[in-house]
Amino acid sequence: MNIQQQWIPVAHRHIRPRITMKPEYITIHETANTAKGADAQAHARLLARGNTRTASWHFTVDDKRIIQHIPENQVAWHAGDGRNGPGNRKSIGIEICVNADGDFVRAQENAIRLVRMLMNKYKIPVSRVVPHKHWSGKNCPANLLKQWPSFIARVRQGGSASPATGSGLRRLLKVTRPMMRGDDIKKVQERLGVPADGIYGPVTKRAVQAFQKTRGLAVDGIVGPQTWGALFP
Numbered sequence: 476m477n478i479q480q481q482w483i484p485v486a487h488r489h490i491r492p493r494i495t496m497k498p499e500y501i502t503i504h505e506t507a508n509t510a511k512g513a514d515a516q517a518h519a520r521l522l523a524r525g526n527t528r529t530a531s532w533h534f535t536v537d538d539k540r541i542i543q544h545i546p547e548n549q550v551a552w553h554a555g556d557g558r559n560g561p562g563n564r565k566s567i568g569i570e571i572c573v574n575a576d577g578d579f580v581r582a583q584e585n586a587i588r589l590v591r592m593l594m595n596k597y598k599i600p601v602s603r604v605v606p607h608k609h610w611s612g613k614n615c616p617a618n619l620l621k622q623w624p625s626f627i628a629r630v631r632q633g634g635s636a637s638p639a640t641g642s643g644l645r646r647l648l649k650v651t652r653p654m655m656r657g658d659d660i661k662k663v664q665e666r667l668g669v670p671a672d673g674i675y676g677p678v679t680k681r682a683v684q685a686f687q688k689t690r691g692l693a694v695d696g697i698v699g700p701q702t703w704g705a706l707f708p
Contacts, residue, residue: 532568555611562610
């Protein structure tokens with residue numbers, strides 16, 4: 476796994492306190508910055524400048540790269556549970572980018588690979604891979620919280636959750652009246668990070684269109700053979 480190390484300068488002690496820790500948890504965040512260009516490199520530059528608030532984390536992940544800002548055995552201020560809270564003192568913080576010009580599905584896949592590597596390295600069980608909300612109650616990671624069990628299942632499996640094989644689960648999905656329903660739709664929704672109600676409505680169509688645009692596919696909002704293949708390679 477290619478991880479770029481771009482350390483926060485030690486002069487920025489308010490966000491890199493250089494307090495030693497032994498990682499016992501992994502905490503998942505989302506950047507909440509949907510602006511175009513707000514990728515991992517942009518957040519690395521933000522931290523390198525000292526940030527505009529007292530907040531830092533260990534890794535930022537986007538659809539193309541993973542950047543590390545603080546060594547894993549040092550504290551970062553990311554959990555929102557206070558200077559001595561276990562979220563800050565005992566967990567590795569991972570921020571997943573949600574920039575509009577990025578591919579959030581691929582960013583999740585990169586994050587899952589990173590989480591698996593850290594779990595193996597520090598013997599951290601999947602039960603201790605937690606959302607930011609676990610520590611402070613904040614609605615973060617906002618998109619993944621809607622599908623947290625699915626995300627953790629993918630962590631357990633070590634990658635993407637593929638749709639089940641069998642009849643009906645590679646059917647053509649699109650907005651119809653009455654709306655299409657099924658487990659295959661739920662799998663697509665979980666993959667795209669939208670509410671997984673198993674109903675193919677306008678919200679799911681827009682998510683599919685956004686995904687198709689990032690992959691250079693026909694942007695029609697229909698899950699056909701090419702889109703199925705791109706969603707679940």
